[in-house]
Amino acid sequence: MHMRAVRYLGPGQPFSLQSIPRPEPAAGQVRIKLKACGMCHTELHFRDGLLDLGCRDVTMGHEIAGEIEALGAGVDPARLGERVLVYYYEGCGHCEYCRTGDEQLCPAVKAQPGFSSDGGYADYMVVRATNCVVVPAHVSLEEIAPMACAGTTAVHAGKMARIRPGDWVVIHGTGGVGLALLQYARHMGGRVIAIDRSAKRLELASTLGAEHVIDATAQVDVAAAVMALTGGADVVFELVGREATLRASLQMLRRRGRYVLVGYSADVLQVHPIDLIVREIQVMGSVGSTLQDAHDIVDLVSRGVIRSLVDHSIALEDFEQGLHTLEEGHAQGRIVIRFD
Ligand SMILES: [Zn+2]
Ligand SMILES: [Zn+2]
Numbered sequence: 001m002h003m004r005a006v007r008y009l010g011p012g013q014p015f016s017l018q019s020i021p022r023p024e025p026a027a028g029q030v031r032i033k034l035k036a037c038g039m040c041h042t043e044l045h046f047r048d049g050l051l052d053l054g055c056r057d058v059t060m061g062h063e064i065a066g067e068i069e070a071l072g073a074g075v076d077p078a079r080l081g082e083r084v085l086v087y088y089y090e091g092c093g094h095c096e097y098c099r100t101g102d103e104q105l106c107p108a109v110k111a112q113p114g115f116s117s118d119g120g121y122a123d124y125m126v127v128r129a130t131n132c133v134v135v136p137a138h139v140s141l142e143e144i145a146p147m148a149c150a151g152t153t154a155v156h157a158g159k160m161a162r163i164r165p166g167d168w169v170v171i172h173g174t175g176g177v178g179l180a181l182l183q184y185a186r187h188m189g190g191r192v193i194a195i196d197r198s199a200k201r202l203e204l205a206s207t208l209g210a211e212h213v214i215d216a217t218a219q220v221d222v223a224a225a226v227m228a229l230t231g232g233a234d235v236v237f238e239l240v241g242r243e244a245t246l247r248a249s250l251q252m253l254r255r256r257g258r259y260v261l262v263g264y265s266a267d268v269l270q271v272h273p274i275d276l277i278v279r280e281i282q283v284m285g286s287v288g289s290t291l292q293d294a295h296d297i298v299d300l301v302s303r304g305v306i307r308s309l310v311d312h313s314i315a316l317e318d319f320e321q322g323l324h325t326l327e328e329g330h331a332q333g334r335i336v337i338r339f340d
Contacts, residue, residue: 001021002019002020002021003019003020003021003123004017004018004019004122004123004316005017005019005059005122005123006059006061006122006316007020007058007059008055008056008059008060009056009057011046011047011049011052012048013047014047014320015043015047015121015319015320017317017319022124023125023126024070024072025071025075026126027073027074028128028130029075029126029128029129030068030070030071030075030079030129031070031072031124031125032064032067032084032125032126032132033066033124034120034122034123034339035083036065036066036141036142036144036313036336036337036339037061037064037121037145037336037337038063038145038147038334038336039063039319039322039323039334039337040062040150041175041263041326042062042149043326044323044326044327046060047323050265050266053116055116055117058116058117058118059118059125060114060121061113061119061120061121061122061337062088062113062114062148062149063120063145063149063336064113064119064125064127064145065083065085065135065142065144065145065148066084066120066125067082067084068081068082068084068129068132069081072126079132082134083134084132085132085133085135085145085147085148085294086113086125086133086148087131087132087289087291087294088131088149089106089131089288089289090109090112090127090128091103091108091109092108092109092110093110095108101291101292103290104288104290105287120337121337122316123316123339130291133294133295135298135302136302139302142338143301144301144308145334146176146333146334146336147298147301147306147308148294149177150175150176150177150180150334151300152289152294152297153177153180153286154177154180154183154184154297155180155289155293155300156286156290156293157181157260158181158184158188160260160286161258161284161286162258163184163189163190164188164189164190165190166190167185167191168191168193168229168232168233168234168235168254169190169233169235169237170193170236170237171185171192171194171205171237171239172237172239172240173195173196173237173245173263174195174198174204174205175201175239175263175331176309176334177262178205178237178239179201179204179205179208179309179333180297180308181237182194182205182209183209183305183306184300184306190235191211192205192210193210193212193226193229193230193233194206195214195216195222195226196216197215197329199215200332201332204309208307212229214226216245221248223247223249227251227252231254232252232254232255232257233254234253234254234258236250236258236259237260238260238262238263239262240265241261241263241264241267242267243269246269250269250271250275253279253281254279255280256280256282257279257282258282259282259283259284261285261286262285309333309334310333310336311325311331311332311335312331312336313335313336313337313338314338315337315338316339319337322337
C-alpha cells in the first residue's frame with residue numbers, strides 16, 4: 001500500500017510530493033494516521049539550505065497529531081486508537097542527556113521525525129510508542145498539532161529562562177512560538193512586551209495578555225522603547241534572529257538580564273565581550289524540547305492556559321502555498337495541514 005508524502009531532497013531544492021510505501025511499525029513503534037500537521041519555519045530553513053543535517057530524501061513535518069492505527073511488537077494493545085501528539089526526538093536512550101530526559105541534546109539521536117527521519121507531511125508515519133502523548137477528547141487534533149513544536153519550544157524556552165512573577169519579559173517576534181511563549185510567560189507571572197512587524201499579530205498579542213506591544217515597522221528604536229517602559233527587561237526571547245533584532249534584544253536587557261536565543265536566520269551577531277561582562281548578561285540557547293515539555297503543553301492547552309493559534313488549514317497538496325504564506329510572514333499563528 002502506498003501513501004502521499006512531501007519529501008525533502010536536499011538543500012536549495014523544492015520539496016516534492018511523492019507516492020511512497022506506507023511504513024510498518026517496528027518493535028516498540030506505532031503507526032499513526034495523520035490528522036493534522038503544523039507548518040514550521042524550520043521547513044523553510046531546510047528548503048533554503050540554512051539548516052542541513054546531512055539527511056536526504058526524508059518526509060518533512062514535525063508538528064504531528066493523529067491516531068494510533070497499528071502497533072509494533074511489544075506495544076500495549078490499549079494504545080490502539082489513541083489520539084496523540086508526537087514528541088519529535090528519539091534519543092539514543094542511554095547517554096547522560098537521555099538518562100536525564102534531555103533527548104533534544106542527545107549527540108546520537110536515533111530518529112527525529114520531520115528532520116532526519118520521516119515526519120508528518122504524509123498520510124501515515126511510524127514513531128516510538130512512548131513519544132505519543134495522549135490528547136484529551138475535548139481538544140481538537142488540528143488545534144494541538146502546532147503545539148508539538150511551537151508550544152513545546154515555548155515551554156522549554158520558558159523553563160530555561162526561569163521566569164519569575166513580576167519579571168519584564170520581551171517576546172521579540174510573535175510567530176507560533178512567540179504567541180505560545182507570551183501566554184506561558186503570563187502564566188508564570190511575567191509582564192509581557194511583544195515586538196513584531198505585523199500590526200495584526202500585535203493585536204493578537206494584546207488580546208493574549210501582552211501589557212505593551214511595539215510595532216517595529218514604526219521607525220522606533222525598539223530597545224529604547226523597552227528601556228523607557230521597564231528600565232530594562234529581565235528576559236528577552238529572541239525569536240527572529242536577524243542582526244538588528246539580535247542587537248536590539250541585547251540592548252534592551254537590564255543588568256543580569258537573560259538573553260534567550262530561539263529563532264535564527266542566516267545573520268550573525270557580533271558582540272564585544274564587555275557588553276556582556278559589565279552587565280553580567282546571561283546568554284542561553286534553547287533548542288526544541290523534552291518529552292516532559294510535550295506532556296506539559298498538552299496539559300496547558302487542555303486546561304485552557306495556552307491557546308493554540310491556527311491561522312488556517314490547508315490540504316497536503318497545497319503545501320507550497322502554505323510555505324509561501326509562512327515565508328511572507330502573513331500568518332497569525334500556525335498554518336496547519338489537515339488530513340480528512
Ligand atoms: Zn518547528
Ligand atoms: Zn542519548
